[in-house]
Amino acid sequence: MRKLKELSGAEIIWECLIKEGVDTVFGYPGGAILPAYDALTKYGNRIHHVLVRHEQGATHMADGYARASGKVGVAIATSGPGATNMTTGLATAMMDSSPIICITGQVPLSVIGTDAFQETDVTGIALSITKHAYLVTDVKELARIIFDAFHIARTGRPGPVVIDIPKDVQNDTTIFSYPKARSKSISLNMPNEETMFGEIAKAIDLTNTAEKPVILAGHGVLLSEATDELKRLAEGGTIPVSTTLLGIGGFPSNHPLNMGMMGMHGNAHANHAIQEADLLIACGMRFDDRVTGNLMTYSPHSKKIHIDIDKSELNKNVDVDAAIHGDLSSVLQRIIPDVMDKNRRSWLNQIKKWQAGVDEVEILNQPSKVFMAAHAVRAIWEATEGDAVIISDVGQHQMLEAQYYAHNEPRTLITSGGLGTMGFALPAAVGASFAVNDKEIWVVVGDGGIQMTLMELATIVQEAVNIKIAIINNGYLGMVRQWQELFYESRYSETPIYSPDYVKLAEAYRLPGYRVFTEDEARTTITEVRSSEESALIEFVVDQEDMVYPMVPAGANLHEMIRRPNGGAKKASAKFSEERKTR
């Protein structure tokens, strides 16, 4: 009999990743993870390692990869600062249910708890920002833990899992065998098919008796791959659909039943429809405060059906009439056959009336020659024919992207919704670029967000990936400035922000860089960069004080939106813009 070969913990890490089908990891080496990086030299032909410039970037890349591919993303870092730098990315993935695995090195077992060099209590820090966190104390358990970690990350409501591996565990050896089934000790609060019947029957009843139903489609539509089912439900029952920010792409934008995004910066007619509805069918969304506004007055006349894979979301923010704990796709498959096609013409007509003269087209229709962020987004949309994968950052441009770039397919918009992590877009796009090969990748980012993670430009160049970066520069932390204008009497406390010369910055990283001031320039430049397979950066110098409308102020009633005032954009504040043009 052949003697089984012993492998080191470090080798087992890579063996397990290969068994899980991982082909790309994002990481940064360091003292406590040295054994794993040493072993990587043997596995480099099977796993591609992307060297990031900051561990936060590694987590966002893993996240971007996961969201673009539907697979688990993997990030690696060393102990101490390497691990603490990952926390923002973990929290981002946690809030948006993104399946990522973060492997961190740890000081040797013998010195854990002694404040050793680069020691930090990773599993303790990870407590509130991960689905689960492991500290591996025995190399014999390593393979099982990695197997379980992947299972936990992708099963049920996906989320981030940390595996903290002490240096000596990486050096220890054992016979490697990869488990075939998860540990019995894992309990994931999975749905019980049998208890679902009653609630499903109720849901069917409610749907068939509703006159004014609305489907609320969230991130769960994408995660559960329920886009077809959603379409069949909407079309089968003639039910209009509104999406959350993360639900965008789960239902085609060009579908006549799509009312677009709901909530704080959602379409006015979608919010009106929700408020007037007699039935809400919430599919994989969680009634976040950004989509409900004031809960006391939220959709007051409606019955509510809520389908979610996470039982703790049911009846959390909104009391519902049918609470279905289940996988969206399979639940919808059970509901759809019994949903009757009802004539809901008067309801659809009512929504059309609300839609007439909607604000979102206002900017585009304005005779003003001022170049606005919305024009930049629209120009990208036109050039890419709505078929690019857009990774947006956080702020005004994020909302404008959601309003002015029409997505028709799932996983074509990647953005930090729940946590609202500025600096997410650039690294997330790097991750997405390793998962997407049939679509263009565009980053839409503000001048604030880009400056949080722009060190990853070097990663982009080193990896020779093709990412077009659109910096929407208004010289302000725009969304905060908007709140200051509306709610703090225009006291712009620390929101004007200085930027480097982005064209020169691009050149410094050996990337082509462009600066545009008008819509026409924007169009030509977008066409130019699209003709190249190389990454490029375009700075769109836009109107400084434009705002995102409509807006439901935090805590206000959902139907009470601040609308774009007549007369359009204000004159840009002269001082700042003059300075920028002469630069």
Next chain:
Amino acid sequence: MKQTYFVLVQDTPGSLNRIVNQFRKRNINIESLAVGPCEKQGISRVTIVAKDIKPDRRDFFAQSLNNLVDVIEVENVSDKSHIVRENVLVKMDPPPQKSKDIGQLAHRHHARILQNGCSSLVVEAIGSPKEMDQLVEDLKPFNVLELVRSGSVAISRQEEKEASSQTISERSQDLTWVTQQLNDYLS
């Protein structure tokens, strides 16, 4: 109203931390916490009592606990018929003239008196949290040096009548024992 949760959890490092964190991160103070092995090997039973959980958040807490990977089972037993018991130890140095009162008091509360050297004595009692609150209150005049409460443990019961009769018989045994202890101490 106080909420009592039963949690069955894997007996591994950090699992209790995760449970407690569900309360801490929502700024809920845990009033009482008891953890120990249960009838299943490798699994701990946790009894948590917390107040100030809004009525519409009570099930949410149970579900959030259930979402933890190493939590096997969660039950909110607040509204159910169950036996809740707490153990209290009180170390006192009562003035000599009050020693007799302590004896009566202990008797009334079905408490035991344990000797603790010559200058102090320890009263031990087991009962419902409410009873223990009363005992602690009643002992205040006797120069309490130290007070320890174990935290509530609870167990569900099938039929109320059966269970309560059991308690009474337990206590009648206790009573003889208390008297004996008291006599030992006083002699």
